[in-house]
Amino acid sequence: MDFTHLSIIRPPETSSTWLLKDHLGALGVRFSAGRKRYRVKTGLYRLGRPGKDSEVFVTANYKLSFDLLRKNLEGLDAWILVLETHGINVWCAAGKGTFGSSELIRQVQEVRLDEQVSHRRLIVPQLGAPGVSARQVKEATGFTVKFGPVRAGDIKAYLSAGYRKDQRARTVSFTLRDRFILTAVELANSLGYLFFAVVFMLLLSGIHSEGYSIELMWKEGMQAGLYLLAAYISGAFLAPLLLPWLPFRHFGGKGMLAGIGIFGLMALITDPAIPQLALVGWFLISGALSSYLTMNFTGASTYTSLSGVKKEMGIFVPLQLVFTFSGLVLILISKLL
Amino acid sequence: MCLEVCPHMVFRMAGKRAEIVDRDRCMECGACELNCETGALKVMRGVGCASALIYGYLRRSEATCECGSDAACC
Numbered sequence A: 001m002d003f004t005h006l007s008i009i010r011p012p013e014t015s016s017t018w019l020l021k022d023h024l025g026a027l028g029v030r031f032s033a034g035r036k037r038y039r040v041k042t043g044l045y046r047l048g049r050p051g052k053d054s055e056v057f058v059t060a061n062y063k064l065s066f067d068l069l070r071k072n073l074e075g076l077d078a079w080i081l082v083l084e085t086h087g088i089n090v091w092c093a094a095g096k097g098t099f100g101s102s103e104l105i106r107q108v109q110e111v112r113l114d115e116q117v118s119h120r121r122l123i124v125p126q127l128g129a130p131g132v133s134a135r136q137v138k139e140a141t142g143f144t145v146k147f148g149p150v151r152a153g154d155i156k157a158y159l160s161a162g163y164r165k166d167q168r169a170r171t172v173s174f175t176l177r178d179r180f181i182l183t184a185v186e187l188a189n190s191l192g193y194l195f196f197a198v199v200f201m202l203l204l205s206g207i208h209s210e211g212y213s214i215e216l217m218w219k220e221g222m223q224a225g226l227y228l229l230a231a232y233i234s235g236a237f238l239a240p241l242l243l244p245w246l247p248f249r250h251f252g253g254k255g256m257l258a259g260i261g262i263f264g265l266m267a268l269i270t271d272p273a274i275p276q277l278a279l280v281g282w283f284l285i286s287g288a289l290s291s292y293l294t295m296n297f298t299g300a301s302t303y304t305s306l307s308g309v310k311k312e313m314g315i316f317v318p319l320q321l322v323f324t325f326s327g328l329v330l331i332l333i334s335k336l337l
Numbered sequence B: 001m002c003l004e005v006c007p008h009m010v011f012r013m014a015g016k017r018a019e020i021v022d023r024d025r026c027m028e029c030g031a032c033e034l035n036c037e038t039g040a041l042k043v044m045r046g047v048g049c050a051s052a053l054i055y056g057y058l059r060r061s062e063a064t065c066e067c068g069s070d071a072a073c074c
Helices: A004-009 A020-030 A063-072 A090-096 A101-110 A134-141 A152-160 A176-205 A214-241 A251-270 A276-299 A306-336 B031-035 B050-058
Strands: A043-047 A056-060 A078-083 A121-124 A144-147 B011-014 B017-020
Touching: A020 A063, A020 A176, A043 A101, A056 A063, A056 A090, A063 A078, A063 A152, A078 A101, A101 A121, A101 A134, A134 A144, A176 A214, A176 A276, A176 A306, A214 A251, A214 A276, A251 A276, A251 A306, A276 A306, A276 B050, A306 B050
Parallel strands: A056 A078, A056 A121, A121 A144
Antiparallel strands: A043 A078, B011 B017
């Protein structure tokens, strides 16, 4: 017996309520935990008791996208159509093309949406537009795509206003709160670099003019670890948070400044007993590491472009490499003198 | 339509035509090009992500969010 037909005859129900597991899941994925498998099944869902006149809202099969949508539809009777985006959110998937015209068309046809509703409207998140051509969908299914607001929270207002969005509802921002939430995943993803750098500098620390000393390795290695930790926090947390207030247009520049600034502050406060050469070396390394980490934040931002990032990398990656190399050389020299 | 789909207010209406207000605001997502009724726009699409570019470079391919598997970086 073909069970797929059952879900077409009677689409599964969902609700607007978040259970504990939904809250925990949402929190977890912000730290990248369990993000790769955080999905829901594709297809049509019923929210409340939707009928032939109820609206159809389209979303991705990333569970957080689905959960945020249904939560914001509280009190409404609606259909939710979930597209196969392999667990990726609407905007990223639209950019890749998976949240796209062909997938939307495929789902509309597969769930036989034309039999479930008598109208011919699909409300698609505005950020699905990079992947969805309203014209193509109309031609293939007869359904008109209406691009709803950027944020699910504005859906109700959008509906009340007769499918109209004001300037704010159609614009993407990148507020302090947004940036703060995103630093969690940035910190998590950058741990690998920190670990590698710490181990490397630890091993390097044992070198001195007469050979190698384990005692020295630990003594100076700990200090090195501290400096690297500071650069890591500058680049993956502080610079992203302070983004609009830091000079330089490019993230790499902001990161470099933050890294150098924080190290300078540390040096001023703790007055470390390290030779001048090593001090300069650490300034360079802090700047380089922090610059690299903040540069990676471009992927989490909502406004960087490919051409902008290419330009940025053309300037800052060479700088990062040169700074790192020179910094290491200076530290090494200071140890051998 | 471009005004409807652009997330950064790059366009505005000047009479019956849409015009670009600020190119620097554009993040090259391509939503406008895809939804322009008259095909008046051309966008060099791509992801504004340094990690994607690095992955692309290491794999000798274009900038991509694909880390190789079904899962993703973003």
